Amino acid sequence: MELFAVPDLPEIREGDDLGALIDDRVDLRPDDVVCVASTVVSKVEGRAFDLDDFPAGPRAREIAARLSEISGDEKDPRFAQAVLEESTEVIMDAPFLLTESRFGHVGVNAGIDRSNVPGHDLLLLPERPSDSAERIRSGLSADRVLVTDTCGRPFRHGQRGVAIGWAGMAPARDWRGEADRDGRELGVTVESVADELAAAANLVAGEGDGGTPVVVVRDFEWGDHGEHDAHFRDVDGDLIRQAVRGWEFDE
Structure with missing residues (x-):
């Protein structure tokens, strides 16, 4: 091969x-x-999307606040909102987000990438x-x-x-x-x-x-x-x- x-x-x-x-x-x-x-x-x-495309709701703000407290780094609730919108289930919400995507894949942050996205903030699967x-x-x-x-x-x-x-x-x-x-x-x-x-x-x-x-x-x-x-x-x-x-x- x-x-x-x-x-x-x-x-x-x-x-x-x-x-x-x-x-x-x-x-x-x-x-x-x-x-x-x-x-x-x-x-x-x-x-490819921007963080502003995902206005954070109450659940996303709650998740981001807890993850910020755990990690000591500020977490953007808009990113948490993007993960929630790309997921059918949040399997674990701390110390990181583990979710099932809409097509069945289980992974961290619904597989959303923040690198190699020229001109945007996020790249969704x-x-x-x-x-x-x-x-x-x-x-x-x-x-x-x-x-x-x-x-x-x-x-x-x-x-x-x-x-x-x-x-x-x-x-x-x-x-x-x-x-x-x-x-x-x-x-x-x-x-x-x-x-x-x-x-x-x-x-x-x-x-x-x-x-x-x-x-x-x-x-x-x-x-x-x-x-x-x-x-x-x-x-x-x-x-x-x-x-x-x-x-x-x-x-």
């Missing part, structure tokens, strides 16, 4: 044809997987990343597209790439019913291929001002395995979310 960044992409702006920009710069193959950072997808879709992936795919010579983001993981330091949208492929490879090396039947193994490819792409894409927003994965083979469409856990089966819901931060 080979991964390489798409070279010479310009600064992406609202309304740009992202698929055409990619296709013009690399000779794609049908079975390539094109991994596109959510940052540029959001820019194309006009998801795409509203429906899998629809975004499908639109990008329609303009490409490749059949598979992932929209990626970065986020942290409980119990570990640092961030890594994850997939938040996909088109032309299932997000997971289903090993259930197959045998391990000792002949035992696998009963629970569902491999999050989309996240693994996103993490590999993030190694190539990099971070900061030297980062590149699109990476091509070449010669990835699915193999003779089943597909699984689930990516975000159902609320009723998410034991970690249920535990966090009942937890309160002790200052």
Whole structure:
């Protein structure tokens, strides 16, 4: 398997044809997987906003005041309001905001970015990343597209790439019913291929001002395995979310 960044992409702006920009710069193959950072997808879709676009309500002011007290740094209630408006559930409101986005992704601050947003204060995640992936795919010579983001993981330091949208492929490879090396039947193994490819792409894409927003994965083979469409856990089966819901931060 080979991964390489798409070279010479310009600064992406609202309304740009992202698929055409990619296709013009690399000779794609049908079975390539094109991994596109959510940052540029959001820019194309006009998801850049200013803090003044989110007048703070009482709940946002309450959250910002408490977070300011905990951290010792002033927190803008307009930012808290933006997070609330982008979320279907606030799972934890201290010592940071952990929420579920409107498309099912759980992350800090609803994935709202405050960097790489020239002329604006905030960059929100795409509203429906899998629809975004499908639109990008329609303009490409490749059949598979992932929209990626970065986020942290409980119990570990640092961030890594994850997939938040996909088109032309299932997000997971289903090993259930197959045998391990000792002949035992696998009963629970569902491999999050989309996240693994996103993490590999993030190694190539990099971070900061030297980062590149699109990476091509070449010669990835699915193999003779089943597909699984689930990516975000159902609320009723998410034991970690249920535990966090009942937890309160002790200052």
